[in-house]
Amino acid sequence: MATDLVDETQGGADDPRTLHQQVLARxxxxxxxxxxxxxxxxxxxxxxxxxxxxxxxxxxxxxxLVAERALELMDNRRVRIPPMTIxxxxxxxxxxVVLEAExxxxxxxxxxxxxxxxxxxxxxxxxxxxxARDYDTWIGANFAFHAMLYGAAGQSAFLPLIExxxxxxxxxxxxxxxxxxxxxxxxxxxxxxxxxxxxDTMALRIAIEADIxxxxxxxxxxxxxxEALGATGVQGTLRQxxx
Amino acid sequence: MATDLVDETQGGADDPRTLHQQVLARxxxxxxxxxxxxxxxxxxxxxxxxxxxxxxxxxxxxxxLVAERALELMDNRRVRIPPMTIxxxxxxxxxxVVLEAExxxxxxxxxxxxxxxxxxxxxxxxxxxxxARDYDTWIGANFAFHAMLYGAAGQSAFLPLIExxxxxxxxxxxxxxxxxxxxxxxxxxxxxxxxxxxxDTMALRIAIEADIxxxxxxxxxxxxxxEALGATGVQGTLRQxxx
DNA sequence: CATGCCGCCATGTGATCACATTTTTGCGGG
DNA sequence: CCCGCAAAAATGTGATCACATGGCGGCATG
Numbered sequence: 001m002a003t004d005l006v007d008e009t010q011g012g013a014d015d016p017r018t019l020h021q022q023v024l025a026r027x028x029x030x031x032x033x034x035x036x037x038x039x040x041x042x043x044x045x046x047x048x049x050x051x052x053x054x055x056x057x058x059x060x061x062x063x064x065l066v067a068e069r070a071l072e073l074m075d076n077r078r079v080r081i082p083p084m085t086i087x088x089x090x091x092x093x094x095x096x097v098v099l100e101a102e103x104x105x106x107x108x109x110x111x112x113x114x115x116x117x118x119x120x121x122x123x124x125x126x127x128x129x130x131x132a133r134d135y136d137t138w139i140g141a142n143f144a145f146h147a148m149l150y151g152a153a154g155q156s157a158f159l160p161l162i163e164x165x166x167x168x169x170x171x172x173x174x175x176x177x178x179x180x181x182x183x184x185x186x187x188x189x190x191x192x193x194x195x196x197x198x199x200d201t202m203a204l205r206i207a208i209e210a211d212i213x214x215x216x217x218x219x220x221x222x223x224x225x226x227e228a229l230g231a232t233g234v235q236g237t238l239r240q241x242x243x
Numbered sequence: 244m245a246t247d248l249v250d251e252t253q254g255g256a257d258d259p260r261t262l263h264q265q266v267l268a269r270x271x272x273x274x275x276x277x278x279x280x281x282x283x284x285x286x287x288x289x290x291x292x293x294x295x296x297x298x299x300x301x302x303x304x305x306x307x308l309v310a311e312r313a314l315e316l317m318d319n320r321r322v323r324i325p326p327m328t329i330x331x332x333x334x335x336x337x338x339x340v341v342l343e344a345e346x347x348x349x350x351x352x353x354x355x356x357x358x359x360x361x362x363x364x365x366x367x368x369x370x371x372x373x374x375a376r377d378y379d380t381w382i383g384a385n386f387a388f389h390a391m392l393y394g395a396a397g398q399s400a401f402l403p404l405i406e407x408x409x410x411x412x413x414x415x416x417x418x419x420x421x422x423x424x425x426x427x428x429x430x431x432x433x434x435x436x437x438x439x440x441x442x443d444t445m446a447l448r449i450a451i452e453a454d455i456x457x458x459x460x461x462x463x464x465x466x467x468x469x470e471a472l473g474a475t476g477v478q479g480t481l482r483q484x485x486x
Numbered sequence: 487c488a489t490g491c492c493g494c495c496a497t498g499t500g501a502t503c504a505c506a507t508t509t510t511t512g513c514g515g516g
Numbered sequence: 517c518c519c520g521c522a523a524a525a526a527t528g529t530g531a532t533c534a535c536a537t538g539g540c541g542g543c544a545t546g
Contacts, residue, residue, distance in 0.1 A: 018499065018500090020306075044527075045528095053500090054500065056499080056500050056502090057499085057500070057502085059303070059528090063263075063307050063311070064307065066307070067311050069403055076507090076509090076527095076528090077528055078527080079528095087397075088398075089397055091401060094345060094349065095345070095400055095401055098341040098342065098344075098345045106512065141513095153330075154330075156334055157335050157411065160312055161338060164404065165400075165404075168400065184507070199422075210507080262530070264527080286496085287498070288497070288498095297531050297532080298531085298532090299529080299531065303529095318539090319497095319498090320537085321497080321498080322513095329502065472532065487539090488545105488546090489544105489546080490543105490544095490545085490546095491542105491544085492541105492543085492544095493540105493541095493543100494531095495537105495538105496538090496539080497534100497539090498521105498536090498538095499534105500535090500536105501532100501533085501534085501535105502527105502531100502533080502534105503530105503531085504530090506527105506528090506530105507527085508525105508528090509524105510524085510526080511521105511525085512523080513522090513523095515520090515521100515544100516517100516520100516542095516546080
């Protein structure tokens with residue numbers, strides 16, 4: 001009864017990372033790509049069984065994801081994806097806009113031709129994925145595009161904060177994209193790339209903000225249709241697969 | 244050989260929180276108030292002995308603080324306070340400015356007379372602490388003032404991000420304040436309170452940004468004087484007190 | 487006296503176990 | 517047929533243990 005909740009492919013036997021780091025990476029990706037349903041039961045033993053590890057690495061990974069606000073520790077001491085509300089969603093978008101616009105502007109001095117070329121390559125992946133309706137690739141490449149830009153100056157204090165925001169939005173982004181397939185938008189990444197080539201910081205800020213806003217504006221309406229997504233939902237009865 | 248690294252007073256026997264939550268709270272406060280020296284050895288067993296708990300809660304608390312970027316996991320798998328560089332410090336301040344200015348502006352609609360009164364009370368505590376050179380109280384009340392404002396609308400997605408930034412700055416803020424005792428500054432909190440009373444969002448943004456910038460501007464010079472604070476330093480040989 | 491090597495000790499990681507609490511299930515009565 | 521209560525299963529929390537790794541000092545050697 002093993003679910004496809006996590007990517008079983010990655011993580012070889014000679015992975016230099018600790019087990020809890022591997023578990024963390026896999027769970028993080030699952031959340032980011034919306035593979036975990038809001039409301040789904042997330043138990044230590046269940047995840048451990050699914051991932052083929054003991055409980056300890058899972059415990060540590062869950063704790064870390066709680067700290068990043070990707071998961072929420074309830075009063076029952078159980079962990080879940082935090083339910084989304086309109087207010088919280090609005091907060092998350094506002095935080096993304098100010099943080100990512102600033103991060104992009106601050107990355108400008110470090111933008112090289114090579115970086116622009118790599119961004120263009122990533123943008124091509126995004127466009128292909130969009131045409132093919134491949135949402136996993138689309139979401140992943142989209143984040144890679146932004147992260148590549150913000151990390152141009154090397155490790156930045158902005159990136160972890162932004163990543164936390166993505167993790168909080170991820171589960172609902174995927175759900176909204178399923179309902180709203182084929183939404184036509186202006187290619188904001190092209191605008192951003194043009195701004196980068198011109199070294200036009202202000203235009204870059206505008207492009208990034210526009211990309212964030214109309215990339216997810218329609219989620220708001222999804223939220224309105226089903227108030228407090230994830231607040232109710234299938235509680236448990238999905239992780240009984242173990243002896 | 245127990246250090247005064249953590250506040251031993253809090254945390255009764257009938258604390259409803261789990262042990263790891265108590266440990267987390269105490270470590271977090273220690274970091275925020277700069278009671279942990281950058282470069283100081285932070286071992287699981289050592290902290291557990293200091294706190295009178297087993298290793299398990301400490302492990303989980305450390306993991307959570309690593310996720311919040313308050314601590315850093317080195318390649319040795321050992322944990323430390325991340326060394327500060329001028330670039331990182333600059334990033335942290337920039338992130339604080341955009342996040343806190345936005346958080347303050349978004350809190351404006353929820354500002355009541357009662358909140359303003361409570362902020363004034365907190366500001367009084369800050370001024371007293373500054374006069375008395377009581378840095379612990381000063382830092383704590385300062386954060387309480389800001390958190391109170393940003394949390395006016397209830398739980399905000401901004402607050403955890405901002406808290407992470409405070410935790411990253413904390414250890415060095417304290418160090419810089421020790422060297423720069425008695426720095427005269429305009430009372431930006433008064434300006435912020437005045438803006439709140441007038442419901443002047445733009446003035447509030449300006450006051451918050453000014454408060455952040457000149458509250459810690461002098462730390463930059465401290466950093467320049469001792470390049471890469473915490474990069475070198477007393478490595479370990481301080482947590483041998485156990486057996 | 488300086489330097490490189492070896493062994494010991496401390497540490498992080500992961501596994502397993504016991505216990506208290508919560509959740510689910512099953513049964514009996516209304 | 518529905519509701520409530522009790523038993524049973526499941527879960528989170530914390531403790532302890534085994535093991536591999538890394539750091540440190542002592543020791544022998546040049």
